[in-house]
Amino acid sequence: MIKKNSPIPIYYQLEEHIKELIENGELKPGDSLPAERVYAEEYKISRMTVRQALTQLVNEGYLHRIQGKGTFVAERKIMQPLQGLTSxxxxxxxxxxxxxxxxxxxxxxxxxxxxxxxxxxxxxxxxxxxxxxxxxxxxxxxxxxxxxxxxxxxxxxxxxxxxxxxxxxxxxxxxxxxxxxxxxxxxxxxxxxxxxxxxxxxxxxxxxxxxxxxxxxxxxxxxxxxxxxxxxxxxxxxxx
Amino acid sequence: MIKKNSPIPIYYQLEEHIKELIENGELKPGDSLPAERVYAEEYKISRMTVRQALTQLVNEGYLHRIQGKGTFVAERKIMQPLQGLTSxxxxxxxxxxxxxxxxxxxxxxxxxxxxxxxxxxxxxxxxxxxxxxxxxxxxxxxxxxxxxxxxxxxxxxxxxxxxxxxxxxxxxxxxxxxxxxxxxxxxxxxxxxxxxxxxxxxxxxxxxxxxxxxxxxxxxxxxxxxxxxxxxxxxxxxxx
DNA sequence: GAGTGGTCTAGACCACCCC
DNA sequence: GGGTGGTCTAGACCACTCC
Known part of the structure; x- marks a missing residue:
């Protein structure tokens, strides 16, 4: 799933992968995601790299994080990219x-x-x-x-x-x-x-x-x- | 300037510090900022921590980065916090x-x-x-x-x-x-x-x-x- | 080639939640 | 106490710009 020797950054690959799961409906609003350390272990990447992907998705409104509990799929997608900057x-x-x-x-x-x-x-x-x-x-x-x-x-x-x-x-x-x-x-x-x-x-x-x-x-x-x-x-x- | 044993995260202290310089006019639109490695050296902190502060300010529209050239103060402040979510x-x-x-x-x-x-x-x-x-x-x-x-x-x-x-x-x-x-x-x-x-x-x-x-x-x-x-x-x- | 930002690692300790 | 996210380190190599 994640290619390590790709010109495409790992964090971006992970980001797109999770986004796809959400848009496919495999991850539903309110669902919790695997812990950051789980992703790191699964793909043999650093936790900081996982965080970089998740942080981006939080900023785009796909996810929200609660300290001590986990990372969850947001109920609504907020701040669509290009909102208002579309033609x-x-x-x-x-x-x-x-x-x-x-x-x-x-x-x-x-x-x-x-x-x-x-x-x-x-x-x-x-x-x-x-x-x-x-x-x-x-x-x-x-x-x-x-x-x-x-x-x-x-x-x-x-x-x-x-x-x-x-x-x-x-x-x-x-x-x-x-x-x-x-x-x-x-x-x-x-x-x-x-x-x-x-x-x-x-x-x-x-x-x-x-x-x-x-x-x-x-x-x-x-x-x-x-x-x-x-x-x-x-x-x-x-x-x- | 930066307190290391403070409950306030270092990246946040740096963020507020730079924001203040911009709002004071000590950093003017178009000015280039010190390189990330310079900040890291100056405050004896990790470059990743510096990047965390700068990334936030880029997202808020205070700064923009150009690979190979540097980090610059944006011409206009974009996406005021709370825009539209204000009372x-x-x-x-x-x-x-x-x-x-x-x-x-x-x-x-x-x-x-x-x-x-x-x-x-x-x-x-x-x-x-x-x-x-x-x-x-x-x-x-x-x-x-x-x-x-x-x-x-x-x-x-x-x-x-x-x-x-x-x-x-x-x-x-x-x-x-x-x-x-x-x-x-x-x-x-x-x-x-x-x-x-x-x-x-x-x-x-x-x-x-x-x-x-x-x-x-x-x-x-x-x-x-x-x-x-x-x-x-x-x-x-x-x-x- | 020197300097810049971009990506990434492999750890560490802290704060918080829940059992 | 065990699991989660939050912060932080001290490096490394890559891609790009400019001279």
Missing amino acids: FTEDMKARGFKPGSQLIRFEVIPATIQIADQLSIQEYAPVYEIKRIRMADDVPMALETNYISANLIKGLTENIVNQSIYSYIEGHLGLKIETASQIIESSIANQIEANSLSIKKGSPIMLIQRNTYLENGTPVEFVKSVYRADRYQFMIQMKR | FTEDMKARGFKPGSQLIRFEVIPATIQIADQLSIQEYAPVYEIKRIRMADDVPMALETNYISANLIKGLTENIVNQSIYSYIEGHLGLKIETASQIIESSIANQIEANSLSIKKGSPIMLIQRNTYLENGTPVEFVKSVYRADRYQFMIQMKR
Whole structure:
């Protein structure tokens, strides 16, 4: 089960193994796991290595530990990875909808003061402005506008935008998106927003602004979205 | 600086020490930290202990590490502790408002099917229903209704509610609140909500439903809140 | 090659829970 | 008292970055 001369770290192999048992249902919520010393003995590895795997799973919300008693499978999985840092496409799939997208604007513009501030770049520096209507099961769900520094993310095309911007940034450019912050507000639709979303003027909408950053803190992207409140709820799980 | 024969773990002392340097501004965003081996040498502790402290700070978003280069202070602090799991009082203080509260209902009622489901208890089991208008700088900000199982949290009084329910649960009952999930929606105020919040009927509002759980997954509390959208934004930071 | 973080070992003692 | 997780040590070798 655990390969010792693998380029994949042992703690990671053990982590994935236990995660699989939980997702298979072989380990059920409330079940206790073998003791750390048992794992160490069974796989002939150090207890510290076992702890490294278990600690990660505790942080991800799969397990919880009680000193003197043992390690147990958590009742609920908390803090799904990528929670909120998913793309619209991933988010909709997770909700059981068929995601769709209609590009209505793709241009390079000089940054306004507001955009420059959000992206930590100079005013008038070139940024991509990408406006899309996002669909779920072919019904408009959100109106989304992305601003991305053209000096940081070079070579963006309509084609890439229709595939996946994140894959391009992470795959082709080798940059790592690490953190994001979001601001969520309630409002009511004006005429333009109402038309785009096929709702009535004055209907409730949810405004979400997202800023994403690389691991060193460089802003990558700044997104303003308008969601239909009758079809969208924002969900979040957290640990204390 | 680091006390070795203290009941406080060494890794935790180091963690707090570094956190303080960052919050004091002695370590600025982008600064590199001393190498792990330097800390180990300086405090005569094991490098693994140093790593335990640093790993925690990386997870909390204070630091980031780059293999072969070093450990650096993050540009932004991500994932504030307790984010969203704070009480209204803590939340308002963090935003720079003076929190206030007006109790308008405090009763024990039999659980409806909906409440029983959220709290994983039997229908008709006794639950506290606590309704409050929450103020920020003496202006109504939210209308909040809590449901708490009376069999789990015994001895709640109006007095405790006016102090802090969380302190009572954690301090007096010795229970540990570990996780929470929230659902955020946009809507528009009906007449009752409008009156309570001193806004007009039809104004945008934000509905937040929160479920909190103990470390073993037992539901503790179920809260429905109605926030004024003109004065409240929900903010969240996350790591990938 | 020198310096950094990443992984790993084989122990040790402590704090806590339960019988 | 026996079993559990929590903390800690003093090393080791590897992978990566930079010069």
